[in-house]
Amino acid sequence: MENVAQQLKDLFVPIHEVAYMADEPNEELQALGYEGYWPLYFASRSAPLGRVPAEVVDALFYNFAPGEVAACIPSVWEVATPEAVLAARQRGCVAALRGILGDLADSPVIARAADLFMKAAVSAPVEGRMLFAGLRSLPVPDEPLARLWHAATLLREHRGDGHLAALVANGINGQESHVLMALFWDMKPRDFGRLDPLTDDQLEEVINGLQQRGLIGNDGWFTPAGRKLRTDIEDLTDALAAPAYTCLSPQEVDELTTNLTPLIKKIKAASPF
Template sequence: MDTIARHLCRQLLEPIHLVAYMSEEPTEEINALGFEGYWPGYFAARSAPLGKAPAEVVDALFYNFAPGEVAACIPSVWDVTTPEAVLAARERGAVKALRRILGDLADSPELARAADVATKVAVNAPAAGRLLYAGLRSIPVPDEPVARIWHAATLLREHRGDGHTIALVAAGVDGQEAHVFQSIDWGMKPRDYGRLGPLTDDQLATVVNGLRARGLVDDSDRFTPAGRALKNQIESLTDTLAAPAYAILTPHEVDQLTADLTPIATRLEENGY
């Protein structure tokens, strides 16, 4: 089940969710509420399921943003609009983006069926310890199939993300260290990894040197055997924590959902998602 959870969420559902961050339409819809630039709308939309939560709460849940990034936008975004308005704008934009990218697939019976099955998984996942996922669960599920599949993908992406944070905390890896781990895993130098951009050179050096002192990263910014083992342990626990959501599916439903989602994920991949 761990492998099924990884494949369905990471390879097939997460690309659907990602249109909210990687397409112009959601940003345009959110900024039409009165925001400027990308990040205020991002933090508003992603934290909106929590209501007007303070920066300290949002920062704890988002986990891997650099110090001060969340507080630069939260709670001031709520002087501009409401969580409900932002959520509606994000959904409108995501649906527009998906319809543009998917074309005829958007109105196919396969997408509608996938939306129903993915929603069945998404609303029956265990919520304990998953606060961002739980917040999303409080939002009504859309009826329209494209909105419905995006909503389900978002629920399951944040459910997995909440579990990944649990795995990182259990491993003693903080948010910036997690970015260094990801950069190394992708064969990049930490300074070239975009999410580490807000850190100064001194701040980044402190993070990397801390991992070296723990025997996890070598002098060439590569994993030591212990570092690779810890990275694998984190990913394995993330899969394990995500797996119970998919236990509700029969083997036939797993096969059918995989078949229905594959052309959607392929179209999204062809367009850079």
């Protein structure tokens, strides 16, 4: 089922990521009183956990630079409650999807895809997946488009929790994971936006550590061992995500792929990135 995990990832991730790529979710959260991108990001993504300390959010989000989370958590909860944030985020994401999809937002394809994604989400194992577990505790929306976004978010964070387990199992810390991802995308680490908070000296220290392990060569790019490790991490991520999809028949997987692919193309085309 690993190939199914990768196949379906390409469908649910763009649906979930309107939370970060579209204006409407930000506007809904700004209406609650949030200013700047990162406070509303940390508030909205950590809201399923409730009012937990910065150390917990930092551990679960894994790869933020030292101090980034603490700059926002717990102070974001002085602006609005987790419940208000969750409601605003969902409203904004549904509005964004509706704006992109137009009349297709109310099509039977949406309702059917929402049902199948929810079937997978509630079948996915919860053990060891803290952010996914927090999302599982939330009510499932009745409206099909909202249910589709909620299901896509569940599957995204289930996969994300598994990815962190794969990184930990391979001894890769948060900043190292960004460097490996940059190289995996054929980018120089300094050009990878999520490494911007690191000073040049801090980034050099991360790269030196990976070089000492034989994962990066003196030229700054992957060694064969480094590329293999990053590929192995992705394969393990797929394997850890796979149990969610054993409940879906091959016909249901094909149905999702056939029916959602044109809609996903529209969502991707609307992305600013």
